[in-house]
Amino acid sequence: xxxxxxxxxxxxxxxxxxxxxxxxxxxxxxxxxGEFTAIIGPSGxxxxxxxxxxxxxxxxxxGEVWLAGKDVSAMSSSELSSFRRxxxxxxxxxxxxxxxxxxxxxxxYVMLLQGISEEERIRRVDEILQEVGLExxxxxxxxxxxxxxxxxxxxxxxxxxxPSLILADEPTANLDSKTGYALLDMMRNLxxxxxxxxxxxTHDTKIMEYARRIVKxxxxxxxxxxxx
Amino acid sequence: xxxxxxxxxxxxxxxxxxxLTLLLISSSLVAIVFTDAFTRGTVQTMVELSTDSLMGQxxxxxxxxxxxxxxxxxxxxxxxxxxxxDTANSIDGYSPxxxxxxxxxxxxxxxxGSLYGINPDxxxxxxxxxxxxxxxxxxxxxxxxxxxxxxxxxRLDIGLxxxxxxxxxxxxxxxxxxxxxxxxxxxxxxxxxxxxxxxxVHYDVMAKALQVNxxxxxxxxxxxxxxxxxxxxxxxxISSEQWEFLPWRQLAPEINSILExxxxxxxxxxxxxxxxxxxxxxxxxxxxxxERHREFGIQLxxxxxxxxxxxxxxAEGAIIGALxxxxxxxxxTPLLYxxxxxxxxxxxxxxxxxxxxxxxxLQIEYPEVAKLAISLWFVVTLASVYPAKHxxxxxxxxxxxxxx
Numbered sequence: 001x002x003x004x005x006x007x008x009x010x011x012x013x014x015x016x017x018x019x020x021x022x023x024x025x026x027x028x029x030x031x032x033x034g035e036f037t038a039i040i041g042p043s044g045x046x047x048x049x050x051x052x053x054x055x056x057x058x059x060x061x062x063g064e065v066w067l068a069g070k071d072v073s074a075m076s077s078s079e080l081s082s083f084r085r086x087x088x089x090x091x092x093x094x095x096x097x098x099x100x101x102x103x104x105x106x107x108x109y110v111m112l113l114q115g116i117s118e119e120e121r122i123r124r125v126d127e128i129l130q131e132v133g134l135e136x137x138x139x140x141x142x143x144x145x146x147x148x149x150x151x152x153x154x155x156x157x158x159x160x161x162x163p164s165l166i167l168a169d170e171p172t173a174n175l176d177s178k179t180g181y182a183l184l185d186m187m188r189n190l191x192x193x194x195x196x197x198x199x200x201x202t203h204d205t206k207i208m209e210y211a212r213r214i215v216k217x218x219x220x221x222x223x224x225x226x227x228x
Numbered sequence: 229x230x231x232x233x234x235x236x237x238x239x240x241x242x243x244x245x246x247x248l249t250l251l252l253i254s255s256s257l258v259a260i261v262f263t264d265a266f267t268r269g270t271v272q273t274m275v276e277l278s279t280d281s282l283m284g285q286x287x288x289x290x291x292x293x294x295x296x297x298x299x300x301x302x303x304x305x306x307x308x309x310x311x312x313x314d315t316a317n318s319i320d321g322y323s324p325x326x327x328x329x330x331x332x333x334x335x336x337x338x339x340x341g342s343l344y345g346i347n348p349d350x351x352x353x354x355x356x357x358x359x360x361x362x363x364x365x366x367x368x369x370x371x372x373x374x375x376x377x378x379x380x381x382x383r384l385d386i387g388l389x390x391x392x393x394x395x396x397x398x399x400x401x402x403x404x405x406x407x408x409x410x411x412x413x414x415x416x417x418x419x420x421x422x423x424x425x426x427x428x429v430h431y432d433v434m435a436k437a438l439q440v441n442x443x444x445x446x447x448x449x450x451x452x453x454x455x456x457x458x459x460x461x462x463x464x465x466i467s468s469e470q471w472e473f474l475p476w477r478q479l480a481p482e483i484n485s486i487l488e489x490x491x492x493x494x495x496x497x498x499x500x501x502x503x504x505x506x507x508x509x510x511x512x513x514x515x516x517x518x519e520r521h522r523e524f525g526i527q528l529x530x531x532x533x534x535x536x537x538x539x540x541x542x543a544e545g546a547i548i549g550a551l552x553x554x555x556x557x558x559x560x561t562p563l564l565y566x567x568x569x570x571x572x573x574x575x576x577x578x579x580x581x582x583x584x585x586x587x588x589x590l591q592i593e594y595p596e597v598a599k600l601a602i603s604l605w606f607v608v609t610l611a612s613v614y615p616a617k618h619x620x621x622x623x624x625x626x627x628x629x630x631x632x
Contacts, residue, residue, distance in 0.1 A: 083531075
């Protein structure tokens with residue numbers, strides 16, 4: 001198995017002098033293809049920042065981030081956009097759907113950016129709507145969906161373009177436990193069926209049980225890395 | 229497709245804000261277009277009032293007469309000139325006049341003024357003197373008839389049928405000559421200068437009193453005012469050592485200056501409103517962008533290129549601009565229609581020495597309206613470049629952070 005993610009001494013600092021905050025400090029991490037990994041840690045430990053570095057959403061203060069064998073730290077803004085579009089799916093804590101687009105349009109957004117034909121888009125969206133159990137709700141805007149439904153749309157959006165890596169930042173934080181577990185079941189099934197690499201952050205100990213590998217962060221440093 | 233869909237939906241996401249922005253753009257266009265049409269209408273009315281009055285659209289004199297009017301300086305070769313004017317296709321009419329300074333007296337008072345000798349029919353084809361009569365009748369057959377201004381009548385305390393004695397200096401020997409007239413008509417131009425100093429009698433009577441053989445000036449009316457401005461017109465060739473041809477722009481340089489400045493005033497109003505609109509659009513778009521920081525962060529995170537975010541916001545600006553301009557054109561249409569048909573009453577207000585004795589009819593120049601509308605749309609679109617640039621440069625991780 002090859003490394004999908006590799007960080008080399010990655011640091012991300014905010015502020016300076018007395019206000020300096022080391023959100024991530026010299027983190028070395030390798031994640032292989034098909035892993036279902038949880039990054040855990042208390043609030044403020046740097047979980048979200050590490051995911052942002054891995055997802056090429058922010059630039060590290062120092063160090064390198066390699067994704068699918070490419071150094072994303074050296075890519076231009078335009079190259080990063082294309083890379084994210086073609087390789088990474090995101091699921092955020094606050095769902096982060098585009099409010100003026102319907103569920104279907106949100107799901108097909110990345111495919112539109114990729115220039116996939118309308119016929120193919122319709123086919124894939126119909127398929128994934130069934131998988132995430134949202135048939136019949138595809139015409140609704142995010143404001144007309146419950147939190148769980150919105151997060152399902154977000155998962156569908158992340159997966160429909162078939163990226164090699166899915167990053168989920170506290171995906172269950174805003175959901176009740178039943179919906180949260182259902183979502184994790186779904187994510188794990190998709191991981192097994194499609195061999196996608198899943199990396200998600202959480203501080204919920206019950207949810208950690210779903211992961212096959214747990215990386216624990218404290219004060220921006222990896223303090224534990226456990227394979228189950 | 230995706231860009232225009234997102235742009236359109238975002239525009240109507242906050243209808244009140246969009247409506248206020250559209251109102252600002254449309255009312256600015258209404259103001260600019262109306263100002264342009266009103267300025268053109270005002271100048272046009274001033275030109276018409278001036279050229280319809282005593283001045284005419286052009287005048288012919290003996291060279292140098294206008295600088296130093298003298299009863300001896302009559303137009304030589306008048307019959308030759310008249311035959312040339314008779315055959316000129318572009319001329320509607322011309323009116324030869326004798327002109328002299330004179331002393332006017334009644335049984336009660338005396339005052340100075342200018343006496344004009346005219347051929348009533350020819351004068352009526354050139355100026356609106358006959359239409360300005362408020363009492364009595366225009367000059368007819370009687371040799372002793374005179375029509376005088378309303379202020380002059382008041383000053384001399386005379387009315388219709390009263391005696392009006394003119395004392396003037398004869399050409400040649402300069403001897404004084406007195407002629408008795410009876411007031412047959414009283415005119416009013418609502419111009420103090422014209423109404424208090426002018427009197428009109430028959431051409432032949434005055435020529436006889438002055439002992440001159442030709443007119444001092446010929447007022448000319450063309451088939452259209454534009455012809456007077458056309459230096460290629462054959463009438464211009466009348467100018468020679470013998471005859472000086474002066475179009476209205478040279479006869480009334482102050483009105484010509486106003487005409488030339490009218491374009492500048494519209495431009496100034498336009499620039500002020502364009503700047504106002506541009507800053508308002510920038511402000512509104514920034515408000516909208518700050519509210520949508522997280523969304524732009526999401527779009528960028530999903531792989532949207534910065535240029536697409538830029539394009540989306542530019543499209544929003546262009547669509548708002550187009551809608552605002554369209555609304556402005558719809559709003560201004562009834563206003564222009566009313567102003568161009570009924571006119572705007574400025575009754576008897578004097579502007580730059582011209583009494584606005586008739587309603588100002590708005591002059592609509594459609595190419596100019598199109599130019600102003602397109603310029604405003606361009607300004608709105610251009611104003612959205614700065615906020616669009618800002619949004620396209622957002623870092624996804626920072627843009628998606630929840631606002632405090």
